[in-house]
Every structure is written in structure tokens, then in C-alpha cells.
Amino acid sequence: MRYTLALVLLLVLSNAMAQPRIMIKLDDLGSRNGRSSAAPVIDILMQRKIKAGLGVIAAQLDSTAGIAYSKYLAARNDKGEKLFEIWNHGFNHSNNNPPANNMEFKGTGYDFQKGHLAKAQARVKQLLGITMRTFGSPYNASDSVTNTVIKEQGDIKVFLFGSFKTDEIPRVKNYNNRVEMEITTGQVNYDHFVADYQKYKGRYKDNMVLQGHPNMWDAARIAEFNKILDFLIAQKCEFVLPYDYYLSTK
Numbered sequence: 001m002r003y004t005l006a007l008v009l010l011l012v013l014s015n016a017m018a019q020p021r022i023m024i025k026l027d028d029l030g031s032r033n034g035r036s037s038a039a040p041v042i043d044i045l046m047q048r049k050i051k052a053g054l055g056v057i058a059a060q061l062d063s064t065a066g067i068a069y070s071k072y073l074a075a076r077n078d079k080g081e082k083l084f085e086i087w088n089h090g091f092n093h094s095n096n097n098p099p100a101n102n103m104e105f106k107g108t109g110y111d112f113q114k115g116h117l118a119k120a121q122a123r124v125k126q127l128l129g130i131t132m133r134t135f136g137s138p139y140n141a142s143d144s145v146t147n148t149v150i151k152e153q154g155d156i157k158v159f160l161f162g163s164f165k166t167d168e169i170p171r172v173k174n175y176n177n178r179v180e181m182e183i184t185t186g187q188v189n190y191d192h193f194v195a196d197y198q199k200y201k202g203r204y205k206d207n208m209v210l211q212g213h214p215n216m217w218d219a220a221r222i223a224e225f226n227k228i229l230d231f232l233i234a235q236k237c238e239f240v241l242p243y244d245y246y247l248s249t250k
């Protein structure tokens with residue numbers, strides 16, 4: 001009886017002390033000549049066995065994408081879990097579309113958005129052999145039409161930084177607990193991140209989404225990113241992939 005009580009207390013305590021799950025959201029990836037545009041950063045994550053979501057722009061994957069990404073798709077941690085999830089970051093990341101220089105998924109209309117979503121899914125399926133389950137729009141710009149085409153498409157289960165209330169689209173989750181690693185696009189900064197983490201840790205108890213643009217990171221920025229990873233590991237945070245996390249919460 002006493003042991004049962006102690007066990008219950010321990011479980012309650014450990015649950016209360018649990019850290020938010022961390023989803024790393026890396027944007028704007030492509031490939032050229034058998035190499036990912038963000039290879040230096042993804043290679044570090046692979047070496048450190050840290051999970052991350054890789055957001056690809058389908059049209060910026062060349063015909064050698066399979067060579068560039070197959071080692072990442074095969075990568076596992078010590079528990080045998082996948083290290084990387086490749087997700088849909090648009091077909092071409094354009095921002096010069098009718099009617100008024102619109103971004104790819106905002107104000108561009110139903111046919112355009114449905115086509116671009118489908119073309120991105122198809123190209124990645126063809127080049128990498130996978131069905132993407134997560135979507136994050138270029139510039140994080142989307143509208144109600146995006147929500148409709150995501151709902152109709154059916155394979156996408158997670159929207160990162162979407163514009164709808166979660167549960168508004170059946171079977172699709174919107175993860176919006178944004179914590180910043182970058183001061184401005186590409187400018188990773190450890191102190192900036194820690195301040196933002198402390199600010200939101202009381203509010204985002206379940207999960208946090210950390211966005212980065214690794215194509216733009218030089219050695220100094222990569223060093224800041226490594227410090228952020230060290231910090232999160234010291235906090236005993238668990239890194240998760242968006243679709244795995246979605247499945248774990250169902």
C-alpha cells in the first residue's frame with residue numbers, strides 16, 4: 001500500500017516535471033548534385049542523433065534528391081527510431097503569383113493551391129519514395145483555401161504554423177507553439193532562444209516548434225545552434241518528429 005502510494009506520487013511528480021517535446025522545423029531545403037542544401041546542419045543532427053523535421057521545397061529538389069536524402073531517411077537513433085521526417089514546404093516557395101504578387105499559399109485561389117500541394121506531394125513521392133504527412137507553408141502564409149485543400153488532400157495530418165484552430169479540420173493538427181531560435185531569418189542566436197524558451201515554457205507545456213533556415217547558417221550560426229541543442233538536452237527535453245508526435249497524441 002505504502003509502495004503503491006509512493007509510486008503514484010513519483011508518477012505524478014515526473015509528469016509535472018516533464019519538459020515540452022521539441023519539434024525542430026528546418027525550412028527551405030533542396031538538393032543539388034547529390035547533396036542537401038543544408039547538409040552541414042543535417043549531418044550534425046545525424047551525428048548527434050537528434051530528431052528534426054526537414055522542410056523541402058519540391059521544385060528545388062533536383063534529380064539527385066534520392067542520393068542526397070536517402071542516408072537521412074535511413075538514419076536511426078539508438079532506440080531504432082527515425083531521426084528525420086521530410087515535410088512539404090511548398091512546390092516552389094514563390095511570392096510573385098497572381099493576383100497581386102501573392103505568396104504561394106495565400107490569396108492564390110483554390111486551383112492554384114490544390115495544384116501546388118499535389119505537385120509537391122507527387123514530386124517527393126517520385127524522387128524520395130515517401131508520402132509527406134506534414135505541411136508548413138512558405139513564409140508561414142496561408143488562408144482558408146489552404147485549409148480546404150489540406151483537408152481534401154487527405155495525406156497531410158500536421159500543419160506547422162497554420163491559420164486554423166486545432167480540431168477545425170478533422171484528423172489534421174495545427175502545431176503553433178512557436179519559440180524562436182532566429183532573431184531574423186537565418187540569424188540563430190543562443191541567448192535569444194533561451195530568453196524565448198523561458199518566456200514560453202510555462203505556456204507551451206506539451207510541445208514547442210523551433211524554426212530555422214539552415215541554408216543560411218555559417219559556422220558561427222551552426223555553433224549557436226549546437227549550444228541550443230546542448231541547452232535543450234540539459235533541460236531533458238525530448239526531440240520529436242511532427243508526424244510521430246501527432247500519432248503519439250491520438
Ligand SMILES: [Zn+2]
Pocket residue numbers: 027028089093137138139
Ligand atoms: Zn521557407
